[in-house]
Amino acid sequence: MSSQSSPPAGPSRRPASETALGRRGGLIGTGTASGSSPALAIPGDLALLLDSRQIAQLLAISRTKVFQLIARGEVPVVRIGRCVRVPRSSLQDWVRDKTSCVPGVAGPAGRE
Numbered sequence: 800m801s802s803q804s805s806p807p808a809g810p811s812r813r814p815a816s817e818t819a820l821g822r823r824g825g826l827i828g829t830g831t832a833s834g835s836s837p838a839l840a841i842p843g844d845l846a847l848l849l850d851s852r853q854i855a856q857l858l859a860i861s862r863t864k865v866f867q868l869i870a871r872g873e874v875p876v877v878r879i880g881r882c883v884r885v886p887r888s889s890l891q892d893w894v895r896d897k898t899s900c901v902p903g904v905a906g907p908a909g910r911e
Contacts (some may be wrong), residue, residue, distance in 0.1 A: 848877060848884035857890070 846853070854874075855862045868874045875889040 845889055847886055849890060850882075850884060854890065855884055858894075 803881055805844045827853060849857070851865045851869075854865045858865070865874075869876055869885075874885055875888060877884050
């Protein structure tokens with residue numbers, strides 16, 4: 800028997816100096832598909848255009864419901880190639896327009 804140990808079986812590890820790209824071209828583990836640096840990313844509360852995840856979070860609904868609203872043309876969208884985004888100001892206007900006041904119940908400030 801040899802005293803040398805064989806390398807462990809399983810996936811090989813990359814050196815830390817190599818960068819790994821995900822299937823969409825972004826760096827693995829950064830949460831960005833474009834590979835842009837997270838330090839350069841615009842915070843979600845300042846973004847002009849919102850994606851389906853951000854809309855779902857802001858409206859407290861599922862992404863499926865967001866896609867249904869977009870497909871029915873109920874929410875105004877901007878298309879950039881295959882990307883579908885909703886302008887933040889348009890979403891706020893849409894919510895304002897969809898908000899209804901029930902007679903006899905105090906509504907939001909300034910809307911009675």
